[in-house]
């Protein structure tokens with residue numbers, strides 16, 4: 001775990017704990033033992049610590065926070081090991097490459113010098129997994145780089161690159177990539193230098209005179225950007241102790257606050273989410289294939305069909321990963337508009353300093369445009385991103401099948417349509433797959449990859465690996481109406497509208513949703529994306545119904561015996577399409593304005609509606625709103641598992657956290673359900689099913705019923721899920 005060797009008078013400690021040199025108990029013990037050995041070795045004058053593999057040390061081992069810690073051979077805790085390092089009379093140099101994160105940076109700050117390669121990154125990301133830098137980070141970082149930057153880094157958890165770390169004084173020098181050689185050379189040069197000013201715990205905090213202002217600004221930023229999360233608040237509180245108390249006393253406070261956080265349900269949920277996100281790319285189709293049995297194809301070039309918001313966003317996601325893209329449209333004007341959108345977004349990134357002008361120019365140089373599928377004969381992968389219309393998609397896939405080489409993978413960015421039917425338009429259904437991106441596609445991290453009945457494991461492996469390459473979290477799901485995310489969402493939006501029919505107002509429903517931690521309410525999001533989109537899809541369905549001989553009544557509150565709310569259609573008929581028309585479920589100052597206002601016209605419309613349908617309006621409690629919005633959604637998640645559409649609860653949680661704004665600190669809907677208690681969810685589902693028998697989303701899932709009896713942790717649901725497939 002930690003190797004010790006001596007080269008002349010330099011002791012070299014190599015941390016070797018793949019994949020990221022996380023600090024397990026054995027690593028902590030190993031560092032302590034090796035430092036002791038070097039301190040006692042009379043031939044050693046200076047010590048270098050570095051990491052084997054890709055990283056220096058990426059932090060404490062996160063597995064250890066949920067109670068599976070190994071027993072320690074030495075009594076010292078990590079903060080004590082770091083204090084022991086700092087007290088050494090032989091200089092210690094941290095030679096950093098890859099990352100020094102969390103406890104890794106804390107160890108580096110216990111050293112007397114820190115050097116790093118140019119590409120190295122440092123940070124205190126503990127807040128992102130619900131804890132705080134509990135090994136002195138909250139006390140040493142403000143002494144090293146100043147209170148303001150320390151508050152920023154510790155409360156946001158962001159990583160910074162070596163050049164910025166150098167400017168902030170976190171590292172002493174940027175060196176070449178031969179980090180160990182550089183570390184040894186640097187160590188030899190500092191052997192005789194006095195260590196007094198190099199022990200960070202003995203230094204005063206920088207910027208302490210502006211403390212009050214800096215701390216209240218940090219708290220204000222947390223309230224705005226990390227609403228509902230407890231860790232940022234406690235992190236700030238811990239850093240603030242650095243200006244109130246002497247180092248040792250502040251360290252006691254740090255330990256106290258660390259204990260509060262590490263035992264919190266938010267920390268457990270965030271750590272579950274951390275590992276779930278890393279599990280997602282490791283797909284598995286039970287009994288068929290998995291990520292470690294199939295090799296992906298190498299995608300060297302790609303094409304995107306459709307230059308609208310979705311198509312251009314997908315093209316940018318590919319370009320950002322240095323994949324050359326051909327963007328195809330049917331008419332020149334649309335194509336030019338799409339290219340302009342991409343150019344403008346890159347220009348914006350240059351203005352914000354996120355890209356240099358040269359980088360933007362390079363990315364754009366990989367973009368080709370075309371009005372013909374004939375130009376796609378050599379691309380490895382095509383992603384179709386036209387609007388949701390089955391006939392159109394089938395026509396495009398038939399053309400792509402003729403134009404593209406036989407090995408090319410053909411993807412559809414559909415959010416709901418049947419992948420098998422799309423694939424049936426080709427002679428290569430094994431190479432057809434759904435790749436459901438989320439808006440804006442160049443930014444949102446979720447990629448829902450939808451396998452059809454005939455999609456080959458190689459095709460699944462290819463889009464999963466492509467997803468990782470373009471910086472997404474790819475999740476494999478099965479083919480059904482609306483897949484996983486939108487299928488579960490459907491229950492939530494339906495129930496939100498039923499609540500309006502019965503007495504609630506849009507802002508009342510939205511505020512319960514936002515209080516839970518979802519950044520935007522159901523009706524606010526409907527206004528944002530435009531009510532007309534759903535209306536167009538519903539009108540197509542009504543037409544289909546009519547073709548099959550069933551007349552659609554615009555006032556109908558039931559379709560095929562299922563409760564249905566025509567309220568959305570009513571609003572659209574009045575031209576209330578949402579923000580773009582200045583009115584939807586809310587009123588806006590003008591078309592395109594962002595701030596929603598409660599609209600008296602909507603209140604009257606709802607009251608008239610209820611009267612017309614003989615519904616007695618009543619005051620609906622926040623608890624009922626909460627249960628009716630979220631419990632059917634959770635229940636649908638269990639049905640999704642039951643049907644084999646998702647194969648792991650973790651995948652559903654990743655989808656909801658990264659695609660729909662579900663608060664990460666609750667772990668996602670499946671994890672959250674386990675926290676509430678599956679028996680409670682099941683009983684509540686049964687209660688509401690009795691009240692609302694015409695809404696099948698209240699029918700409790702059989703898997704939920706069975707798991708509710710067993711009270712298993714989520715990590716053990718797997719066997720129950722697998723036994724049903």
Ligand SMILES: CCCCCCCCCCCCC/C=C/C(=O)SCCNC(=O)CCNC(=O)[C@H](O)C(C)(C)COP(=O)(O)OP(=O)(O)OC[C@H]1O[C@@H](n2cnc3c(N)ncnc32)[C@H](O)[C@@H]1OP(=O)(O)O
Pocket residue numbers: 019020022058059060061062063077078079099101102103104125126129132133134135255256258259275278279
């Ligand atoms: C009175 C009470 C007294 C109490 C006394 C107190 C004593 C105790 C105090 C202890 C205080 C400790 C304080 C320190 C806390 C921490 O350090 S928490 C951890 C902080 N670090 C992080 O959060 C880093 C997390 N990792 C990453 O950001 C990324 O993994 C990466 C390092 C940037 C690499 O990214 P990438 O190359 O994309 O690879 P990944 O896929 O993300 O990861 C690869 C595999 O590594 C696993 N992994 C990564 N980090 C960790 C980790 N810290 N612990 C465990 N495992 C980790 C990751 O899961 C991947 O695994 P596989 O999926 O199995 O491949």
